[in-house]
Amino acid sequence: MVVKNEQGYALITVLLIITIFTVVSLSYIGLASGSIKQNEVVEKKSQSVSIAEMGVTYYQTAIQGIFETILADRGLTPTSNFTPANITTIASQIETRFLSEFPKESEFPDTSAFNPIAGDFSTSPISITNLDFSTTPNVVEEKITINFKLKGTESGKDTVLEGEMGIDLNPLSPSFNSITPNCSSLPPGITHCEEVQNGGTPTSYNNMSNVKIISKGPLVFPNTSNNMTNIQILGSEVHFQSNVQMITNSTIESLGDMTVDGQLTGPNGGNPYINLDLFVGGNLYIDGKFELQSTKAQKVYVRDGVTVTNKMSIGSNYSVCIKGDLDVSNSLENFGNLYIQGNLRVPKSNAFTNTGVRYITGSVIYDDGTRANLNHTLPANSDTICGNTFDEPTIETVVDNVNYK
Incomplete structure (x- = not known):
């Protein structure tokens, strides 16, 4: 009578299964780790975009504040008759005052009267940097064009935005907005x-x-x-x-x-x-x-x-x-x-x-x-x-x- 010893085969099978599960688990862990790192990069980039967009908003607020201050200093109002000399001077003063608060290649300072970020962020990973800023008067159309370029940074990731703002010196009265200016949504009864x-x-x-x-x-x-x-x-x-x-x-x-x-x-x-x-x-x-x-x-x-x-x-x-x-x-x-x-x-x-x-x-x-x-x-x-x-x-x-x- 021959007796077969199968205990060795069972041990080998168990070890193979454990090895396979270990390899698969390590692969999933590696993929998950890579995905997390990639998400962190994307999230940081997205946060830097948000910081840069916030910078555009605060540029707009700062320019508006400087403009209104200049009008008050010169005894002007939105309904004043803006001469070519006035338009040229206002454009120059906007550029000078803005750059005195926020010089090129510098971060928006916490001490600025137009500081867009509340609190002391001197050690923060968040910053807004002024890369370029200039104004151009148009005395014919009575407008001032502002060209800007800024960088938003969050945790070492940067987003650069550049664009144009405008100040139309022909004042606008608030709209009555009694009728929507399109045909996309018709009021009741309008066919x-x-x-x-x-x-x-x-x-x-x-x-x-x-x-x-x-x-x-x-x-x-x-x-x-x-x-x-x-x-x-x-x-x-x-x-x-x-x-x-x-x-x-x-x-x-x-x-x-x-x-x-x-x-x-x-x-x-x-x-x-x-x-x-x-x-x-x-x-x-x-x-x-x-x-x-x-x-x-x-x-x-x-x-x-x-x-x-x-x-x-x-x-x-x-x-x-x-x-x-x-x-x-x-x-x-x-x-x-x-x-x-x-x-x-x-x-x-x-x-x-x-x-x-x-x-x-x-x-x-x-x-x-x-x-x-x-x-x-x-x-x-x-x-x-x-x-x-x-x-x-x-x-x-x-x-x-x-x-x-």
């Missing part, structure tokens, strides 16, 4: 949107409804535009060359001047309610009657003067806010809210009827030269009633483009 790229003559006709018309340029409506319903119109300027009457549930915003060569009112003998919100960033000129009657709360905001060559009537549901003078050639009736940051000019022979709320910061000037000085102070709730109509124009530093190196 058609027409975009007139550089201004021109859009489609217009009586009884037009559920239409949005937008343009970055001026819009001209040559036809009568009566009985429009659920209409939105936005342009750099808006000009109606005929009557605009009987508008319902509509909004018109002109970023600049708006002109109506006719009536803006309800038709004679018909329903006088026009239900219109009107926003004008410049002057409003109406060559005819201007009657504002509505079945619901409506508003007219104008950032410059208003001229009406005939009668003007403000219904009880309307708030009319004017940052400029109101000149009415015929009678003026106010049953709603009338806020004027300026003077009111009306004929003395036609009574100014007022049973609503009225604030006039200047005077009532009559056509015979006499005047009544009112000098009202706008009330605390004028922002609630008038939105940002009376906000002052601003000049801001704008980042035009940034390139990653």
Whole structure:
């Protein structure tokens, strides 16, 4: 009888299995370690990008602060008339003051008045280094261009950004933003949107409804535009060359001047309610009657003067806010809210009827030269009633483009 001893074979099998598992485990550990190191590198690079981007933001803040300080030092405001000499001097002073705080090839110092990083980071792995900075005045376009190059560093990893910022010395009033400047998302009920790229003559006709018309340029409506319903119109300027009457549930915003060569009112003998919100960033000129009657709360905001060559009537549901003078050639009736940051000019022979709320910061000037000085102070709730109509124009530093190196 032969007896086989298999214990040696079992031991060899166990040792082979242990060896295989050891080799596989070590491979996975090596891969995991490499992946962790790679992630650390990517994370550090990503953090350096964030630091550099933060530097761009604080460059913008610092430049804006320096610019406003220079204006104050020179007795200027955003609405000042900037001469070529002023523009050249301001550009030079921005560069000089910025570089005195933040010299080229140096890190943003903790002691700077415009220090973008709060606290003492002298031993920190985080830093922002100014590599280049210069300003260029453009006296023709009244602009200042700032070219910059900076480096963000975090734990030894660098990201370099260079780009351009601009200061447009033509001040901008805050936008009313009553209408979105695109056709991508239409408001409720609007079924058609027409975009007139550089201004021109859009489609217009009586009884037009559920239409949005937008343009970055001026819009001209040559036809009568009566009985429009659920209409939105936005342009750099808006000009109606005929009557605009009987508008319902509509909004018109002109970023600049708006002109109506006719009536803006309800038709004679018909329903006088026009239900219109009107926003004008410049002057409003109406060559005819201007009657504002509505079945619901409506508003007219104008950032410059208003001229009406005939009668003007403000219904009880309307708030009319004017940052400029109101000149009415015929009678003026106010049953709603009338806020004027300026003077009111009306004929003395036609009574100014007022049973609503009225604030006039200047005077009532009559056509015979006499005047009544009112000098009202706008009330605390004028922002609630008038939105940002009376906000002052601003000049801001704008980042035009940034390139990653």
